[in-house]
Amino acid sequence: MRDMIDILADLNPAQREAVEAINGPVLILAGPGSGKTRVIxxxxxxxxxxxxxxxxxxxxxxxxxxxxxxxxxxxxRLVSGSVRDLTLGTFHAICARILRREGRAIGIDPRFVIYDDEDQLSLLKRGIQEVGLDPKQYAPRAIASAITSAKSRMLTPQDYIQSTHSYFEEVVGRVYERYQQLLTESNALDFDDLLMKAVQLFRNSPE
Ligand SMILES: Nc1ncnc2c1ncn2[C@@H]1O[C@H](COP(=O)(O)OP(=O)(O)OP(=O)(O)O)[C@@H](O)[C@H]1O
Ligand SMILES: [Mg+2]
Structure with missing residues (x-):
C-alpha cells in the first residue's frame, strides 16, 4: 500500500491512469516534456x-x-537494486546482448565486434574499391543508406541483387555483397545487423 502511494503520488491524473493500466497494451501520445518518460x-x-x-x-x-x-x-530512484535485473537499454544494446547470448543459433560468434558509423563507412569504401569502383564516384554514404534500407527490409545481398531495378541498385548490390563478406571476415556486425540478426534469431528460434 505504501509502495502504491509512493509511486502514484507524483503523477497527474492522466499519468496515473497510464501507470495503473496494466492489462494489455497502452500507447501514450503526449507532447515534448509532458511527462512520458516519467510514466514509463x-x-x-x-x-x-x-x-x-x-x-x-x-x-x-x-x-x-x-x-x-x-x-x-x-x-x-524508484526501485533501487532491482534495476540490475531489468532488461534496459537501447534497441541496439538489447539486441547486441541477446545476440551475444543466443546468436550461435544463427551462426554468430559471440565475440563479435560492433562497427559504428565511421567503421562502417571506411569498410564500405574498401568494399567499393574491391568491386572495382571508385569511392569518389559512388558516395559511400548513399550506398550506406541503401544498405540500411535493405537490411531494414531483411534483405540479404543475394535477395537484394535479385530485385534491382537500376544501375545504382546494381552497384549497391555488388558493394553490399562484398561489404557483408568483409564484416564476416572481421567478425563484425554493424548497427543495422544488430537489429536484423536479432529479428532473424527470433524468427528462427522463437523460444
Ligand atoms: N506529474 C508531474 N509532477 C511533477 N513533475 C513532473 C510530472 N511529470 C513530469 N514531471 C517533470 O517534468 C519533466 C519532463 O518529464 P519527462 O522527462 O517525463 O517528459 P517527457 O514527455 O518524457 O519529455 P521528452 O519529450 O523530453 O522526452 C521532468 O523533469 C519530470 O520530472
Ligand atoms: Mg522522455
Missing amino acids: AHRVAYLIRVCGVSPHGIMAVTFTNKAAREMEARLH
Whole structure:
C-alpha cells in the first residue's frame, strides 16, 4: 500500500491512469516534456513494487543512449537494486546482448565486434574499391543508406541483387555483397545487423 502511494503520488491524473493500466497494451501520445518518460519509469516501478512482477520479466527499450541512461537513473530512484535485473537499454544494446547470448543459433560468434558509423563507412569504401569502383564516384554514404534500407527490409545481398531495378541498385548490390563478406571476415556486425540478426534469431528460434 505504501509502495502504491509512493509511486502514484507524483503523477497527474492522466499519468496515473497510464501507470495503473496494466492489462494489455497502452500507447501514450503526449507532447515534448509532458511527462512520458516519467510514466514509463513509474509504470515499471508499479509493476515491480505493487504488482509483484519479477524485474527479470520486464524489458524497457529506448531509442537513444541518453534516454536509456535517464530511464536507468529514474528507475534507480524508484526501485533501487532491482534495476540490475531489468532488461534496459537501447534497441541496439538489447539486441547486441541477446545476440551475444543466443546468436550461435544463427551462426554468430559471440565475440563479435560492433562497427559504428565511421567503421562502417571506411569498410564500405574498401568494399567499393574491391568491386572495382571508385569511392569518389559512388558516395559511400548513399550506398550506406541503401544498405540500411535493405537490411531494414531483411534483405540479404543475394535477395537484394535479385530485385534491382537500376544501375545504382546494381552497384549497391555488388558493394553490399562484398561489404557483408568483409564484416564476416572481421567478425563484425554493424548497427543495422544488430537489429536484423536479432529479428532473424527470433524468427528462427522463437523460444
Ligand atoms: N506529474 C508531474 N509532477 C511533477 N513533475 C513532473 C510530472 N511529470 C513530469 N514531471 C517533470 O517534468 C519533466 C519532463 O518529464 P519527462 O522527462 O517525463 O517528459 P517527457 O514527455 O518524457 O519529455 P521528452 O519529450 O523530453 O522526452 C521532468 O523533469 C519530470 O520530472
Ligand atoms: Mg522522455
